[in-house]
Amino acid sequence: MKGIVFFDRDGTLINDPGYLSDPDRVEPIPGAIEGLLLLSKNGFRLAVLSNQAGLAKGKFTELQQAAVHERFVELFLRAGVLFEAVEYCPHHPEGIVDKYRKKCNCRKPATGMADRVLDRFPDSASWSRWMVGDKLIDIEMGKRLGARTILVGTGYGTEEQVECHRQGVHPDAYLHDAKEAASWILTDVRNP
Numbered sequence: 001m002k003g004i005v006f007f008d009r010d011g012t013l014i015n016d017p018g019y020l021s022d023p024d025r026v027e028p029i030p031g032a033i034e035g036l037l038l039l040s041k042n043g044f045r046l047a048v049l050s051n052q053a054g055l056a057k058g059k060f061t062e063l064q065q066a067a068v069h070e071r072f073v074e075l076f077l078r079a080g081v082l083f084e085a086v087e088y089c090p091h092h093p094e095g096i097v098d099k100y101r102k103k104c105n106c107r108k109p110a111t112g113m114a115d116r117v118l119d120r121f122p123d124s125a126s127w128s129r130w131m132v133g134d135k136l137i138d139i140e141m142g143k144r145l146g147a148r149t150i151l152v153g154t155g156y157g158t159e160e161q162v163e164c165h166r167q168g169v170h171p172d173a174y175l176h177d178a179k180e181a182a183s184w185i186l187t188d189v190r191n192p
């Protein structure tokens with residue numbers, strides 16, 4: 001067991017059209033599946049952590065969200081990628097849907113979603129951790145979790161790289177995409 005790699009979903013593993021609500025628009029980012037397979041073959045556990053404030057904001061329904069989730073998991077599974085967990089945060093402090101309007105402990109950059117995954121495994125405290133995402137909040141969350149962090153250039157990655165600089169938040173690596181991140185993680189294990 002080498003560890004666990006957490007991935008953001010939208011803009012990191014699949015295209016991010018903004019408030020994704022249509023399963024037919026679930027499109028893996030080129031190379032993402034290949035990268036995940038590489039990690040999985042090398043013994044890494046994989047998990048996905050995704051803010052979905054569109055639920056709190058009434059941008060889409062739970063049924064739409066479930067359909068997108070199912071398509072996402074199915075597309076990756078069909079290619080041989082099995083996730084330990086796929087966690088969502090439906091909350092937002094200024095949401096318009098009552099049950100999801102709150103300041104939760106799972107919306108990234110909070111670590112609640114990762115904690116939920118790790119809590120399921122009694123030996124997870126000893127696992128190495130990585131976090132791969134296209135936004136500053138992904139990097140911030142990874143750092144809070146004690147993970148090595150990678151900002152990818154897909155999704156909002158280019159803009160967010162500027163934001164990371166501005167805020168003095170430094171990922172351990174800036175890489176082109178999830179596929180490059182996977183290769184980097186393999187070398188990171190050998191030379192941390």
Ligand SMILES: [Mg+2]
Binds near residue numbers: 009012016135
């Ligand atoms: Mg993202």
Ligand SMILES: [Zn+2]
Binds near residue numbers: 089090104105106107
């Ligand atoms: Zn939440």
